[in-house]
Amino acid sequence: MSVSDLQPLTARSVVLSLLLGAHPARLSPAQLTRAGEHFGVPSATVRVALTRAVASGDLERVDGDYVLGERLVARQRRQDEGVLDAETSWDGDWEMSVVVVTGRTGAERAALRQQLVRARLAELREGIWMRPANLRREAPWADPVVRTFRTRPDAPAAELAADLWDLSGLSATGRALLATLESTTDPAARLRAASDVVRHLAADPLLPHELLPPVWPGAELRAAYAAYQVELRTLALDAG
8 A cells, every 4th residue: 555545535534634633533624624724624624514413423522522433432442442441361261152042134134243243253154253361351231132152162262263263364454554553644544544544454363473374564653643643633733
């Protein structure tokens, strides 16, 4: 991926990216409009995007400021997990989540699958999802059709991880994204590159280091995105 491959973000994506990268995720109208102008989005366009984001529930107004809506709060939590919750120890156990109820609608099955993928599990076979038990969290769902267990597979752990995830593909994509972010100086293109990085981090399985390929870009990507979050916070504060 090169800088020329980057597609510009919409005004809505710029606004949401600013808030998703902010901690706390709360910015004033003035901060958002001035920051939007920094990324080449006219203030009037930013205001329209804000109005539509509130109408859709992506944003809420609190004492005149804009904050993330419930769905995006959950997305920010997953995003932060990808940056902050990777360097955890592992005792060799795996999580195994088993879908124990059949006969659900296609929409229900798709929603559950999406939930399991967001929890960074991978499907071993239909209805059986696994990952190393190295993340500092409880099972991130309360669905009666899923039962979760701790287990230790007989297969070598590194081989099982390689079967569950395309680690070589993820590694190559991560390195390309890192190179793009590091070589991009235009503010709008840099925001787009950072957005691509954070989406990649959301798909990172966050495996224990024992199960990763020898050259894995996860730590570099997390550091690069954490540094970019500082840029966004500084920009928002300066815009205020």
